[in-house]
Amino acid sequence: MFSRILSPSQIKRIHEVSLAILDEVGVEVPHADMLGRFADAGARVDHRAQRVRIGPALVQRCLDQAGKRFTLQGRDLARQAAFGQGRRNYNSIAGEALWVDEPGGVRRYPTLADVATATRLGDALEEITMPGAMADPHEVPVAFRCVDVFATMLRNTTKPVHFWFHDRASARFINEIMIAVRGDAQRASAQPLCYPFLEPISPLRFPFNGVDLLYETARLKLPVAIGPMAQMGMSAPATVAGTLAQENAEILAGICITQLICPGLPVCYGGICHAFDMRTTQLIFAGPEQAIFGVAMTQMGKHYGLPVYINVGLTDAKRPDAQAGIEAGITLMLGAAAGADIFGHMGISGVDQATSLDMLVMQHEVIRYVESVMRDIDFSDDALGLAEIADAGPGGQFIDRDHTAAHFRRELWMPRLLDREYYEAWRSVGAATTEQRCRQFRDDVLASHRPVPLDGAISAAIEDVLAAAHRELG
Secondary structure: OOOOOOOHHHHHHHHHHHHHHHHHHOEEOOOHHHHHHHHHOOOEEEOOOOEEEOOHHHHHHHHHHOEOOEEEEOOOOOOEEEEOOOOOEEEEOOOEOOEEOOOOOOEEOOOHHHHHHHHHHHHHOOOOOEOEOOEOOOOOOHHHHHHHHHHHHHHHOOOOOEOOOOOHHHHHHHHHHHHHHHOOHHHHHHOOOOOOEEOOEOOOEOOHHHHHHHHHHHHHOOOEEEOOOOEEOOOEOOOHHHHHHHHHHHHHHHHHHHHHHOOOOEEEEEEOOEEEEOOOOEEEOOOHHHHHHHHHHHHHHHHOOOOEEEOOOOOOOOOOOHHHHHHHHHHHHHHHHHOOOEEEEEOEEOOOOEEOHHHHHHHHHHHHHHHHHOOOOOOOHHHHOHHHHHHHOOOOOOOOOHHHHHHHHHHOOOOOOOOOOOHHHHHHOOOOOHHHHHHHHHHHHHHHOOOOOOOHHHHHHHHHHHHHHHHHHO
16 A cells, blocks of 8 residues: 655656755755765865765765664564564654643643653553653753653653654763663664654754764664754745755755764654745644655655655644544555655644643554554455355345454454444433543553563663763763
């Protein structure tokens, strides 16, 4: 099942324009060592302006050597996120600056306790492959915030996790925690728990810390997701085609950076561009353009043989209402049908307005729906049921047959939150809305789910790393 927007000739054209952007315009890289590596590799470097012009041959060389398959594994090695292997993965948001406890309520600054709650919920939701921290806890100093967040997440899930890395100094302690969990550096490298996210600053710039921290994460050969958020009409041309070409150029430049740091490092192509709303002056999470971008960027990433990350399944709505369902469902279905590897970030209220656990629960139901649509269909003789149809005959029925009892649980998707009751039955239990059912489900899960605790020795080792991080970075 595949959805397509770009023709082969259009893919070729976008690629050619992206190469022209990199060769003629270039990218800004404010990192002295990386500028030197680009120069040594044959790029044209203006050290004073920190501008790098990357020729097509270097881009192709880096594309060829980039790792195109990898697997993240949780504390429980069976809980995996597989990339470039024909599997769909889903993550909740890596962290938001604000938190909303109840849709429509007052927003507040999140805490480390919120990270624990969000991770525990992500651990319980079976379709969330990689729980995100969902909160950027303001009470923790930024210098070691990501270290505390990572440790808190490991206490609350056995899945691989997603959070925001900060800088090279703190990334060293992230590495030490992974080594403590796995037992040694070799296994920490072979069984990565997470990956850093390199986000170019559109148009055509890279942040120092985003590049610099990769020198540290490359010690364990952690895969790198590269995802600029070019905004059509604001930080990219006001056309779909121009935005695709610029976004693609920025990702290709990011791939070059990863390969100049560590040849063969696995990468994920993060085609997460968006349109910009000229009326509200903020980006658009889930308009029709986002469905187009999701499918088109998946095609571009797959053209290069890379696993793909796209921003679909999101919503501009602030609560899990009809708008949220429409926007999340349509964009996620098209993105999944296009063949992307991972979809996120789930659990955001509006356009990065806040974290909402209620929204995450609603989106999880959308994911379950989409996954059922994407299922493999059984076309065996038993499933086709010729003998059953013949036995029932014209005017017969199937509700009371053994064949029905044997198959309906596999063939029929059962919702948890969507309403299918008779009208009076629905009224008799309070005529609940989808939003109310999301809230009740969320509360029930958080009241009952307890993640598998950390091993005592590993927990003690992580505490030692945290103490060292607080001393050295604080």
